[in-house]
Structure formats: structure tokens, C-alpha cells
């Protein structure tokens with residue numbers, strides 16, 4: 001299927017690695033210009049170089065912006081730098097922190113950090129980029145959500161709450177698009193073997209003197225409702241996000257689509 005994305009521009013938050021990078025790569029492969037993002041200028045430069053090397057034509061432009069979305073002022077600078085690069089047709093709100101912690105161990109500052117990175121980054125980016133999309137009459141706002149926002153894990157309550165809020169944000173913003181060709185959708189990911197997850201599992205394996213590959217298998221088995229029975233690969237989410245970014249998905253709006261490997265067991 002030709003996704004008809006050539007010549008459009010996307011911004012993907014948190015795209016130096018993991019799911020965000022896979023989405024950026026999928027969009028570049030479709031002929032989109034992409035702005036990648038992360039905290040560290042060197043890592044952003046590396047991500048840009050990888051995407052430029054993979055670009056299907058010189059007309060595909062790849063830029064990068066380094067900004068820590070945990071800091072409100074940094075987001076202000078990020079938005080100004082984005083504006084200088086020209087209109088954004090597709091916003092992918094991907095950046096997100098995750099980690100296991102007992103509810104009683106998560107202090108206010110950590111709650112605030114999760115809310116700033118996982119929720120407020122998306123609020124601020126959408127507030128800035130959705131109105132011009134509505135004015136132009138076409139655009140896509142996408143959220144990388146999680147099944148943890150629907151079925152909040154007991155050992156990641158702080159994370160699940162931010163992902164539930166992100167679902168609410170997508171639901172509300174979609175209602176602002178009535179009568180336009182702008183759409184707002186969320187993809188609910190499930191356990192995904194991203195760079196962040198791989199690093200966390202390798203760290204845990206080192207700490208406990210375990211074989212990382214065996215720990216990966218054991219952790220996948222800890223999700224008995226998964227129909228996939230393994231970790232999802234970032235590319236498997238990127239394909240759905242690229243489709244939702246495209247004009248082909250024009251009738252999908254205000255939706256929360258599962259790409260969770262079947263972890264969630266409810267009918268809807």
C-alpha cells in the first residue's frame with residue numbers, strides 16, 4: 001500500500017532509540033521528512049545520521065532537536081526550534097519514562113517527573129502543533145500509549161496513571177477536529193523489546209547474576225494473557241503508527257488501537 005506520505009513532515013518525540021526511532025525510520029522510509037528528538041545532542045546527531053543514511057531520496061530531510069521535556073523551559077525552546085523548521089503535519093507523542101516501583105516509594109518529585117515527561121510534553125506539543133493543523137485542514141496527532149493505561153500494573157501505578165491520562169488527552173483532542181481532515185489517535189503498545197527495555201533487563205540480569213536471554217524469556221512468560229507470547233518488536237508498532245500517520249487512515253479518529261500482542265483480554 002502506498003501510504004502517500006511523501007513530502008510531509010513529522011516530529012517524533014523521544015526518537016533517538018526504541019519505539020520512537022522505529023517510527024521515525026518507518027516514516028523516513030515512506031518519504032517523509034522527520035525531526036527527531038532526545039535529551040542529548042550527540043545521540044540526536046547519531047539518530048539523524050542513521051536516518052539520513054536510510055533515506056530513500058535526498059528530498060527527505062532529517063533534522064534533530066535536543067531538549068529535555070522534563071523541563072518546561074526546554075520545551076519552549078524545542079517548540080521555537082520546531083517552528084523555525086516549518087510546518088509539522090504529523091506529531092507523534094512518543095516520549096515516555098517507565099520503571100517498576102512500589103506505590104509507597106514514589107515521592108512527589110518523581111510523580112511530577114513522570115507527569116511532565118509522559119503527559120505534559122504531549123499536552124504542550126499538541127497545544128502548539130494541533131491549531132496550525134486545523135487551520136491547514138490536514139494533520140495527524142498520534143500518541144504512543146500503553147495497555148498499562150487501561151489495566152494499571154500494581155508495580156507501576158505512577159506510569160499507568162500517566163498513560164491513562166494520555167488516553168483521555170487523545171479522546172478530548174479528537175473532538176476538536178470535527179469537520180476537518182485532522183485526526184487524533186492513540187496506539188496502545190504492550191511489552192516491547194525497545195532499547196530502554198533491553199537496557200533495563202540487562203541491568204537487572206547483571207544485578208541478579210542471571211543470563212539476560214533467559215530473563216527476557218522469563219519476563220515474557222510473566223504476561224500469561226499475551227497472545228503473542230513474546231515481546232513485541234518496535235517495528236511492529238511503527239507499522240501501525242505509519243498507517244495512522246497516513247491519509248489512508250482518514251476514517252480512524254478518536255480511536256485507541258491496541259498493538260499490545262493481545263495482553264488486554266476485554267472485548268473492547
Ligand SMILES: NC(=O)c1ccc[n+]([C@@H]2O[C@H](COP(=O)([O-])OP(=O)(O)OC[C@H]3O[C@@H](n4cnc5c(N)ncnc54)[C@H](OP(=O)(O)O)[C@@H]3O)[C@@H](O)[C@H]2O)c1
Pocket residue numbers: 013014015016017018019020037038039040043044067068069070094095096097098117144145146147188189190191192193194195196197
Ligand atoms: N517498551 C515498552 O514495553 C512499551 C510498551 C508500551 C508503551 N511504551 C511507550 O512507548 C514509548 C517509548 O518507549 P521505549 O520503550 O521505546 O523507550 P526507550 O527505548 O527508553 O526510548 C525513550 C526515548 O525517549 C527519549 N527521552 C527519554 N526521556 C526524555 C526526556 N526527558 N526528554 C527528551 N527525550 C527523552 C530518549 O532519548 P535520550 O535517551 O537520547 O534522551 C529515547 O529516545 C513510551 O511512551 C513508553 O511508555 C513502551
